[in-house]
Amino acid sequence: xxxxxxxxxxxxxxxxxxxxxVSLFAGGTSGIGxxxxxxxxxxxxxxxxxxxxxxxxxxxxxxxxxxxxxxxxINPNAEIVFLPGEISLLSExxxxxxxxxxxxxxxxxxxxxxxxxxxxxxxTETAEGLEVAQSLEYYxxxxxxxxxxxxxxxxxxxxxxxxxxxxxxxxSIPDVxxxxxxxxxxxxxMGYKAQTQYVAMNTLGMEVLARENRAVTFLHSWPGIxxxxxxxxxxxxxxxxxxxxxxxxxxxxxxxxxRSEQExxxxxxxxxxxxxxxxxxxxxxxxxxxxxxSTKGTDExxxxxxxxxxxxxxxxCTPNEANMKALREKAQKKVWDHTMQVLGPYM
Numbered sequence: 001x002x003x004x005x006x007x008x009x010x011x012x013x014x015x016x017x018x019x020x021x022v023s024l025f026a027g028g029t030s031g032i033g034x035x036x037x038x039x040x041x042x043x044x045x046x047x048x049x050x051x052x053x054x055x056x057x058x059x060x061x062x063x064x065x066x067x068x069x070x071x072x073x074i075n076p077n078a079e080i081v082f083l084p085g086e087i088s089l090l091s092e093x094x095x096x097x098x099x100x101x102x103x104x105x106x107x108x109x110x111x112x113x114x115x116x117x118x119x120x121x122x123x124t125e126t127a128e129g130l131e132v133a134q135s136l137e138y139y140x141x142x143x144x145x146x147x148x149x150x151x152x153x154x155x156x157x158x159x160x161x162x163x164x165x166x167x168x169x170x171x172s173i174p175d176v177x178x179x180x181x182x183x184x185x186x187x188x189x190m191g192y193k194a195q196t197q198y199v200a201m202n203t204l205g206m207e208v209l210a211r212e213n214r215a216v217t218f219l220h221s222w223p224g225i226x227x228x229x230x231x232x233x234x235x236x237x238x239x240x241x242x243x244x245x246x247x248x249x250x251x252x253x254x255x256x257x258x259r260s261e262q263e264x265x266x267x268x269x270x271x272x273x274x275x276x277x278x279x280x281x282x283x284x285x286x287x288x289x290x291x292x293x294s295t296k297g298t299d300e301x302x303x304x305x306x307x308x309x310x311x312x313x314x315x316x317c318t319p320n321e322a323n324m325k326a327l328r329e330k331a332q333k334k335v336w337d338h339t340m341q342v343l344g345p346y347m
Contacts (some may be wrong), residue, residue, distance in 0.1 A: 173326065277317065
């Protein structure tokens with residue numbers, strides 16, 4: 001386990017060279033993305049100015065502008081640019097990426113945390129015919145990476161996808177005959193099955209991207225228990241039995257045993273900047289004076305420090321090789337071919 005004290009020590013060593021100078025946060029208007037962005041802005045005080053593109057829904061603008069104002073009090077030299085966009089829509093994801101590409105030559109950090117656990121068994125689709133949570137947690141994330149790869153590669157940047165890295169199990173092999181879980185006209189959709197499928201697809205897709213783009217560092221991370229408020233997303237009736245269960249049981253439990261906002265933010269700032277997960281020596285903080293010796297990616301063909309890093313809530317990293325082997329053999333090609341078919345019109 002990487003202790004909180006070790007993480008704080010690493011973050012205190014950040015400099016103008018190792019702090020991400022240009023970042024994009026998709027999902028940074030609330031929850032883990034918000035906590036991480038606050039930690040990043042705090043760490044940038046006294047260093048060269050940073051610029052962050054913060055993507056969120058138009059409906060979140062008032063709360064987001066208030067949040068940005070609080071960040072400016074922490075560091076007036078940090079430039080926070082709000083980009084409104086409904087990124088469950090792939091057309092909107094493409095538009096947002098076009099804006100960033102028109103303004104920037106390179107991108108140091110792409111932080112992807114938009115999404116929610118689809119409680120219940122009611123399938124909700126976007127106007128583009130995709131299940132909302134799946135679009136947020138998988139399709140739009142892969143599209144963000146694909147469209148911003150030139151900028152990320154130029155910077156030797158890092159992609160952090162927050163969902164369930166390391167939770168891959170034999171039972172989580174995606175239903176390759178129904179990757180979008182549309183079977184029986186959508187009646188076969190189940191929240192728990194959906195979430196395990198999206199986790200596996202995230203890992204398989206990000207591993208392909210990591211394998212093909214060695215200049216970019218990829219992390220798929222599981223945050224553990226953090227109270228973010230996202231348990232309510234997708235609950236259509238707060239007065240339903242499910243709504244009462246979340247209010248009376250789930251939320252109090254999360255507040256009781258979950259990590260604090262500050263610790264969550266610091267842990268993810270560590271994942272965004274530490275050489276513990278590979279990356280170039282010039283752009284990351286050293287880990288105990290060494291680099292690339294404590295972690296293993298899912299692709300060890302070129303040694304430590306490469307491939308996709310699966311990171312658990314303790315910030316430990318595992319290649320999860322036994323389960324990944326089964327996933328690769330049974331599902332990876334079909335998942336990736338299907339993904340490219342879905343994303344094709346937007347690339």
